[in-house]
Amino acid sequence: MESSRRTVRIGLAGVGVVGQGLVRFLEAQPDFAPAGGRAVITGVSAKDRSRPRQVSLDGFAWFDDPVALALSDDNDVFVELIGGSEGPARLAVEAALGRGKSVITANKALLANHGAELAALAERTGAALLFEAAVMGGTPAVKMLREGLVGDAVTRVAGILNGTCNFILSDMETTERSFADVLADAQAEGFAEADPTTDIGGFDAGHKIALLGALAFGAAPNFAGVEVVGIDQIELLDIRLARDLGFRIKLIAEAYKVGDLASVSVAPALVPLAHPLAQAGGVLNALFIEGQRIGRIFLQGPGAGAGPTAAAVAADIADLMTGAVRPVFQRPARDLTPLQPADPALRRTAVYIRLMVADRPGVIAAVTDALARAGLSIDSFLQRSVQNTGLVPIVLTTQVASEDAIREAVGHIAALDAVVEPPRTIRIANI
Amino acid sequence: MESSRRTVRIGLAGVGVVGQGLVRFLEAQPDFAPAGGRAVITGVSAKDRSRPRQVSLDGFAWFDDPVALALSDDNDVFVELIGGSEGPARLAVEAALGRGKSVITANKALLANHGAELAALAERTGAALLFEAAVMGGTPAVKMLREGLVGDAVTRVAGILNGTCNFILSDMETTERSFADVLADAQAEGFAEADPTTDIGGFDAGHKIALLGALAFGAAPNFAGVEVVGIDQIELLDIRLARDLGFRIKLIAEAYKVGDLASVSVAPALVPLAHPLAQAGGVLNALFIEGQRIGRIFLQGPGAGAGPTAAAVAADIADLMTGAVRPVFQRPARDLTPLQPADPALRRTAVYIRLMVADRPGVIAAVTDALARAGLSIDSFLQRSVQNTGLVPIVLTTQVASEDAIREAVGHIAALDAVVEPPRTIRIANI
Numbered sequence: 102m103e104s105s106r107r108t109v110r111i112g113l114a115g116v117g118v119v120g121q122g123l124v125r126f127l128e129a130q131p132d133f134a135p136a137g138g139r140a141v142i143t144g145v146s147a148k149d150r151s152r153p154r155q156v157s158l159d160g161f162a163w164f165d166d167p168v169a170l171a172l173s174d175d176n177d178v179f180v181e182l183i184g185g186s187e188g189p190a191r192l193a194v195e196a197a198l199g200r201g202k203s204v205i206t207a208n209k210a211l212l213a214n215h216g217a218e219l220a221a222l223a224e225r226t227g228a229a230l231l232f233e234a235a236v237m238g239g240t241p242a243v244k245m246l247r248e249g250l251v252g253d254a255v256t257r258v259a260g261i262l263n264g265t266c267n268f269i270l271s272d273m274e275t276t277e278r279s280f281a282d283v284l285a286d287a288q289a290e291g292f293a294e295a296d297p298t299t300d301i302g303g304f305d306a307g308h309k310i311a312l313l314g315a316l317a318f319g320a321a322p323n324f325a326g327v328e329v330v331g332i333d334q335i336e337l338l339d340i341r342l343a344r345d346l347g348f349r350i351k352l353i354a355e356a357y358k359v360g361d362l363a364s365v366s367v368a369p370a371l372v373p374l375a376h377p378l379a380q381a382g383g384v385l386n387a388l389f390i391e392g393q394r395i396g397r398i399f400l401q402g403p404g405a406g407a408g409p410t411a412a413a414v415a416a417d418i419a420d421l422m423t424g425a426v427r428p429v430f431q432r433p434a435r436d437l438t439p440l441q442p443a444d445p446a447l448r449r450t451a452v453y454i455r456l457m458v459a460d461r462p463g464v465i466a467a468v469t470d471a472l473a474r475a476g477l478s479i480d481s482f483l484q485r486s487v488q489n490t491g492l493v494p495i496v497l498t499t500q501v502a503s504e505d506a507i508r509e510a511v512g513h514i515a516a517l518d519a520v521v522e523p524p525r526t527i528r529i530a531n532i
Numbered sequence: 533m534e535s536s537r538r539t540v541r542i543g544l545a546g547v548g549v550v551g552q553g554l555v556r557f558l559e560a561q562p563d564f565a566p567a568g569g570r571a572v573i574t575g576v577s578a579k580d581r582s583r584p585r586q587v588s589l590d591g592f593a594w595f596d597d598p599v600a601l602a603l604s605d606d607n608d609v610f611v612e613l614i615g616g617s618e619g620p621a622r623l624a625v626e627a628a629l630g631r632g633k634s635v636i637t638a639n640k641a642l643l644a645n646h647g648a649e650l651a652a653l654a655e656r657t658g659a660a661l662l663f664e665a666a667v668m669g670g671t672p673a674v675k676m677l678r679e680g681l682v683g684d685a686v687t688r689v690a691g692i693l694n695g696t697c698n699f700i701l702s703d704m705e706t707t708e709r710s711f712a713d714v715l716a717d718a719q720a721e722g723f724a725e726a727d728p729t730t731d732i733g734g735f736d737a738g739h740k741i742a743l744l745g746a747l748a749f750g751a752a753p754n755f756a757g758v759e760v761v762g763i764d765q766i767e768l769l770d771i772r773l774a775r776d777l778g779f780r781i782k783l784i785a786e787a788y789k790v791g792d793l794a795s796v797s798v799a800p801a802l803v804p805l806a807h808p809l810a811q812a813g814g815v816l817n818a819l820f821i822e823g824q825r826i827g828r829i830f831l832q833g834p835g836a837g838a839g840p841t842a843a844a845v846a847a848d849i850a851d852l853m854t855g856a857v858r859p860v861f862q863r864p865a866r867d868l869t870p871l872q873p874a875d876p877a878l879r880r881t882a883v884y885i886r887l888m889v890a891d892r893p894g895v896i897a898a899v900t901d902a903l904a905r906a907g908l909s910i911d912s913f914l915q916r917s918v919q920n921t922g923l924v925p926i927v928l929t930t931q932v933a934s935e936d937a938i939r940e941a942v943g944h945i946a947a948l949d950a951v952v953e954p955p956r957t958i959r960i961a962n963i
Contacts, residue, residue: 135858241679
């Protein structure tokens, strides 16, 4: 409170949708009364100066090179909204931290891949490195894990962290269209990128769960240790069959401790229809946090968008004003070790298996026999009528078993003559 | 980070369920690594020293008088878990703040009634006053409003803030028993207090929404301006009829701006069955936060209990260690004015009206005529079969209208000969 109306000068690198949101935000509301300061943008950098934008950049010093902006004495805080784990974003963040300038970033790819080194650099120079906007947009999940639940031992975080995937899966179900059709529409409407790999491949959610896992367990983010499966193999048929069984397919990001190791993954999973994660449709993000003392906390909000994400950057600016800086990933950087992945083969899960079989006698007996040989118990079984391809969809859900046993069973089934496509398996979420 | 392992000495007043939770907590985990310090309890005070407890108080200095504990130099931070808006809790908190000692409290009644004076006192002496544990237990709603959403203009907070009421309403529906039966059981099992007025009368939720409204809108809490209706008039019949109409009855606490004024209320309301607030059963608390930029955020977690509440106190201890102290209610105390209540008569809402009528012709025509005279449009209408009392329950829901118009219509209806009980009205939530 003693820092009477200190003005923080912001250098903004990256003036896309979120960057423009921040410009509008600080123009409308430069005063951060609760934090006792104000913030103004003084310099900007972007790839293309002349690109049409909804805000004017005329009042700000222009930098062709974000590294020059990061090194400039004309700003006190460097806000990085360029994106990407390498290249200009990384160089500029390193430059700012290297000279002791605090950095606010929405760049999950950068932090998921280089978070520990950047944390060490920030600590060495006394700079802060804040990233509320990197996960769940304006929904303060990072602050919740870093500060709000500091009194607890968090045991698991699990939820929906990619709005594009959630929108596509929701839209496939609502409009009964194929993945390819819905994706094409989403791209046309700007909900999905021209190159959608980062989103639909699960990598964006993987970056985010690497960060949340690091915060939850006080470890270095370890994106290389995250199991990543995207949604591009999800067919409308599976969405329909899952619904017939009382489930909805969601892209679930999850991190939990397994002794000293951690299981960190992103993969499609079946969620019971009445479950809050199944109810989170469209571009919503949603997260369960489980702790030894707090029990289960559920948090849901818009995961992206100019307004929410700019608000998250603003919350970080306010934290800088109050000087409330903690270690980037809960521990001093020298104590950070990467989360070591638990053996995926030992992971235990129930699973949905969908087969396309030829319409002939004895198939069901052969399939159930194959499951029994791998030690898998069936929980439910559903056979649909013959399709116009002459094939019959069979779907079954199993009891909980190891991924190894599931793989063995699926191998047996795939080897059956009557099974004409590789079986499709999707986990059943245990959240 | 520079405050290498500073030890914070805690004076703990009130050693009930939550206090014992805190003792266990700090014994198990005195180190707050992310905040760079440790915390130990040095002195305690409680009404009855010899009362059987699950933790030993032998290692702590004993104070008969919490004010003496608050004034003692043997502790640096005063944790108030006594409760009550007056008496020893208030005296002790004032004593601690008066001498510049920071206070952490779970006491919503105290803050809802005297928050502005206490904030002014804290500001004058340079002490901090933190109260994460006062609302939603271990779910960090206070931090979210105070810090996480500081970058936004919050327009509404609304949710379920009293676990006891939520448990009773859920249990009435599940077990099909009367309010009185369920309350008696809840008291026997310790879910409800021997004197349950604070909970079932809506006052506890009223205290909490007064605090959340103050944080959301940067104002002094104004409990006197909160409209409070409890759940003691809710009958099983209404729960059943509401469900037949597709709703669940919840005790909804809500605060929203009406121009420069604010509508702050606690009252039972019908919530659509599929709505997240309808899905929050048992002792869960749940909260929607709406902001101009962030859209809608939803937060849910256990609202009480020793573990979660002690974790919330611990999060406040960590914030004290990092020195991350902001104004108690978002603005310097001199700028705080109480939220001025909007005229309740102008509030607009849809409403559920339940009548018990004599089984005779012409009743429905008379009821619909009475509504029409007050300008109310009917949304749905349901007549149940004659009960063994010879009476017929009629339930209808209206379109949105002013509370004034609703009151007028209910007056007309109550005056009808065939209507043998005062009509029961319950709002339909618009969340």
